[in-house]
Amino acid sequence: MPKIVDHDERRLELVDATWRIIARLGIEGATMREIALEAGFANGALKPYFPTKDTLLEFAFGHVFNRTNQRVAKVTEGKTGLPALRAFCLEVLPLDEERVNEARIVIPFWQKAVNDPQKAEIHQQSMEEWLAAIRQYLAEAREAGDVRAAVDDATLASQLLNMLLGAQIGAALTTRPDADPGLTDQLEGYLALLAG
Amino acid sequence: MPKIVDHDERRLELVDATWRIIARLGIEGATMREIALEAGFANGALKPYFPTKDTLLEFAFGHVFNRTNQRVAKVTEGKTGLPALRAFCLEVLPLDEERVNEARIVIPFWQKAVNDPQKAEIHQQSMEEWLAAIRQYLAEAREAGDVRAAVDDATLASQLLNMLLGAQIGAALTTRPDADPGLTDQLEGYLALLAG
Numbered sequence: 001m002p003k004i005v006d007h008d009e010r011r012l013e014l015v016d017a018t019w020r021i022i023a024r025l026g027i028e029g030a031t032m033r034e035i036a037l038e039a040g041f042a043n044g045a046l047k048p049y050f051p052t053k054d055t056l057l058e059f060a061f062g063h064v065f066n067r068t069n070q071r072v073a074k075v076t077e078g079k080t081g082l083p084a085l086r087a088f089c090l091e092v093l094p095l096d097e098e099r100v101n102e103a104r105i106v107i108p109f110w111q112k113a114v115n116d117p118q119k120a121e122i123h124q125q126s127m128e129e130w131l132a133a134i135r136q137y138l139a140e141a142r143e144a145g146d147v148r149a150a151v152d153d154a155t156l157a158s159q160l161l162n163m164l165l166g167a168q169i170g171a172a173l174t175t176r177p178d179a180d181p182g183l184t185d186q187l188e189g190y191l192a193l194l195a196g
Numbered sequence: 197m198p199k200i201v202d203h204d205e206r207r208l209e210l211v212d213a214t215w216r217i218i219a220r221l222g223i224e225g226a227t228m229r230e231i232a233l234e235a236g237f238a239n240g241a242l243k244p245y246f247p248t249k250d251t252l253l254e255f256a257f258g259h260v261f262n263r264t265n266q267r268v269a270k271v272t273e274g275k276t277g278l279p280a281l282r283a284f285c286l287e288v289l290p291l292d293e294e295r296v297n298e299a300r301i302v303i304p305f306w307q308k309a310v311n312d313p314q315k316a317e318i319h320q321q322s323m324e325e326w327l328a329a330i331r332q333y334l335a336e337a338r339e340a341g342d343v344r345a346a347v348d349d350a351t352l353a354s355q356l357l358n359m360l361l362g363a364q365i366g367a368a369l370t371t372r373p374d375a376d377p378g379l380t381d382q383l384e385g386y387l388a389l390l391a392g
Contacts, residue, residue: 026311028224104310111307113369114300115222120369127366151385159382162362169361170323173309173316186355189347193389 011049014039015060019105027057027108054112058119061109064102065126068092072133081140082147086191088133092164093183094171103168131157141194148196160190207245210235211256215301223253223304250308254315257305260298261322264288268329277336278343282387284329288360289379290367299364327353337390344392356386 017039021030032053036046050056068091075087094100113119134157141147149156167183174181213235217226228249232239246252264287271283290296309315330353337343345352363379370377 024311027307029311107303107310108307110365110369111223111304114303115225117371120371123369124371149389151388155378155381155385158378159359159386162360162366162382163355163358165362165365166358166360167362169306170358173306173319175313175316175320182351182354185351186358189351190355192347193345196392 007049011059012063014041014046014049014056015063018056018060019101022108023101023104027111032056054116057109057112058122060105061119061122064105068099068102069129081137081144082191085134085137085141086187088137089160089164089187090184092130093167093187095183100171100177103172106168107172127161131161134160138194147194149194150196156194163190203245207255208259210237210242210245210252211259214252214256215297218304219297219300223307228252250312253305253308254318256301257315257318260301264295264298265325277333277340278387281330281333281337282383284333285356285360285383286380288326289363289383291379296367299368302364303368323357327357330356334390343390345390346392352390359386 014035018030018035021034021038025034030053032046032050033043035056036043039046046056050059072088072091075091076084079087094103109119110123113123131154135153138147138153138156142153147156163186167181167186170181171183210231214226214231217230217234221230226249228242228246229239231252232242235242242252246255268284268287271287272280275283290299305315306319309319327350331349334343334349334352338349343352359382363377363382366377367379
């Protein structure tokens with residue numbers, strides 16, 4: 001009987017190995033050879049899963065995005081309006097090591113996307129999903145009287161998204177990992193501004 | 197008489213060539229050979245100015261930062277408080293092609309800085325300078341009654357800086373260069389939130 005291989009499982013193992021390597025060596029040091037070594041694969045054995053480093057990076061970014069969204073779905077379950085918005089933001093902000101590592105994956109992806117329309121499109125679609133979610137939370141929060149700011153929701157959603165993206169940069173680039181960058185204060189402060 | 201060469205001038209020529217190449221080919225395509233070619237230098241002639249691509253990238257980032265600050269100094273001249281804050285933000289936001297190109301330089305720099313503490317430190321120091329400037333504008337704006345939000349200035353400054361950084365990503369990665377991302381609306385909306 002042929003050995004049964006769970007290909008999705010192996011893809012995820014490779015993604016995990018990829019971001020351990022990227023976190024350690026940076027994206028340029030993350031060669032297919034290093035990733036194979038880290039994942040315990042023979043050198044050529046990656047090709048059937050990911051023919052190029054680019055396809056691997058796209059898959060890894062998609063995985064980070066999906067994983068964040070799974071966590072978001074969990075923490076926002078049964079919530080609407082301001083509580084849902086707060087839970088969403090707290091999940092996207094790089095507040096623990098796992099999410100700082102995700103930021104360290106996302107920045108190389110952005111850098112690739114600067115010159116790669118396909119990756120830029122993946123980024124753009126992901127951000128449109130998030131903007132739509134934020135706008136819905138804002139509309140619900142307005143209805144509940146928790147948002148009274150005289151600024152339209154589309155503008156607020158874009159502000160907040162940019163704030164969340166900017167926070168990824170600070171977290172991924174910090175030279176003082178023990179210093180608190182005050183991200184929860186920033187979020188609470190922003191929600192206070194929205195309350196008016 | 198030996199030929200007089202203005203070394204600072206030549207360094208800036210190389211930086212200009214570098215970001216034309218990065219904008220066109222991405223940072224990985226921006227080899228020292230391509231940059232030399234673009235700047236009209238013989239291949240080996242770059243070495244006395246920048247021994248490695250890394251030193252060139254650090255210089256280029258420093259140059260973008262200084263150039264932005266020169267523009268900021270110009271547009272904020274004679275201004276304080278809210279008008280100075282608005283002028284500062286409008287200058288940092290990627291609102292024209294020059295500044296979108298700068299964003300396309302800054303993202304590769306960030307990506308490098310994720311695994312390079314020296315570059316991360318350059319980023320951090322630059323951002324601390326900007327945070328200090330924003331805090332001063334906010335304090336002046338508060339004194340003038342233009343900021344009444346019940347959130348401390350340090351938190352507001354960090355929010356605003358993250359928003360400005362997040363905007364760089366959207367601009368550098370857009371697949372719809374003609375679509376207005378509404379950055380001035382975001383800024384005006386945020387200043388309206390601060391007014392309370």
